[in-house]
Amino acid sequence: MTIRHHPDDSMLIAFAAGTLDLGQHAAIATHLAACPRCRRLASAMEHVGGAVLENLPPAPMAGNALERVMARLPEIDRAAEREPSPEMAAAEIPGLPKFIRKYPIGEWQWVAPRVHLRRITLPEPSRTRVFLLRSGPGTKMLQHSHTGIEMTCVLSGAFKHEGGHFGPGDFDLGDATVDHQPMVDDGEDCVCLVAMQGDLRLNGILGRVMQPFVRL
Ligand SMILES: [Zn+2]
Known part of the structure; x- marks a missing residue:
């Protein structure tokens, strides 16, 4: 499969940061499931984003921010282990x-x-x-x-x-x-x-x- 049309970087950044609306998040994740190029980019952005969040001083607002971001990320790799309904x-x-x-x-x-x-x-x-x-x-x-x-x-x-x-x-x-x-x-x-x-x-x-x- 040759993929020619990708989401732009701003969308991948928003995906990695967990700031997209859930429906849009699912659409980007659907593309990532098929596209190794964007998967690599999003994964690199997640690591950078995670590091930034971890280095923030503790604040009530940011308490579980990273956890919430991670919870919203579709588990592209782990999902492969699951049986479809x-x-x-x-x-x-x-x-x-x-x-x-x-x-x-x-x-x-x-x-x-x-x-x-x-x-x-x-x-x-x-x-x-x-x-x-x-x-x-x-x-x-x-x-x-x-x-x-x-x-x-x-x-x-x-x-x-x-x-x-x-x-x-x-x-x-x-x-x-x-x-x-x-x-x-x-x-x-x-x-x-x-x-x-x-x-x-x-x-x-x-x-x-x-x-x-x-x-x-
Ligand atoms: Zn792509």
């Missing part, structure tokens, strides 16, 4: 990291023609909604932008848009400044893990007609 084993989502499989995952729901999603329930409340999105081969999504940050991790299949071509392991970031129309490659379904804040904003006449019906 039977429901998820049955789901057979290629590329879905094991730490995500321990969270409750809903049934596939229809979103739009040839597009379905499964919601992932995180262990604590998050401003970010996390779901699996499956789009059929050749699906052309409606031109859209975002009112918040959307992180997309490709698990299987591929899509392209103005920002490039995205295959398994690739990470894509959308926000209010990005206006794009992804198109899924021919040949196989594309399944992504998506961490989304805010809403999609559909463009064009068809988009405005569809907008009330699209709830991700």
Whole structure:
């Protein structure tokens, strides 16, 4: 697997510091599970961050800061020892990291023609909604932008848009400044893990007609 699109350094730093919203944290961890390069970077940042925290003078606020950071870090290596739950084993989502499989995952729901999603329930409340999105081969999504940050991790299949071509392991970031129309490659379904804040904003006449019906 050749990974061409990575989260930028500021996101990896925020991940290592444990300051990301939990849903975004899960999206970055999903990328790390597939990407040795970013795993090395995040691990180096964790060590630096840990050393900084350890050298801080004791303060009531910082009492268990390091512990809390560590508790939020998905156990990428140790997760490999865990058995996935039977429901998820049955789901057979290629590329879905094991730490995500321990969270409750809903049934596939229809979103739009040839597009379905499964919601992932995180262990604590998050401003970010996390779901699996499956789009059929050749699906052309409606031109859209975002009112918040959307992180997309490709698990299987591929899509392209103005920002490039995205295959398994690739990470894509959308926000209010990005206006794009992804198109899924021919040949196989594309399944992504998506961490989304805010809403999609559909463009064009068809988009405005569809907008009330699209709830991700
Ligand atoms: Zn990477």
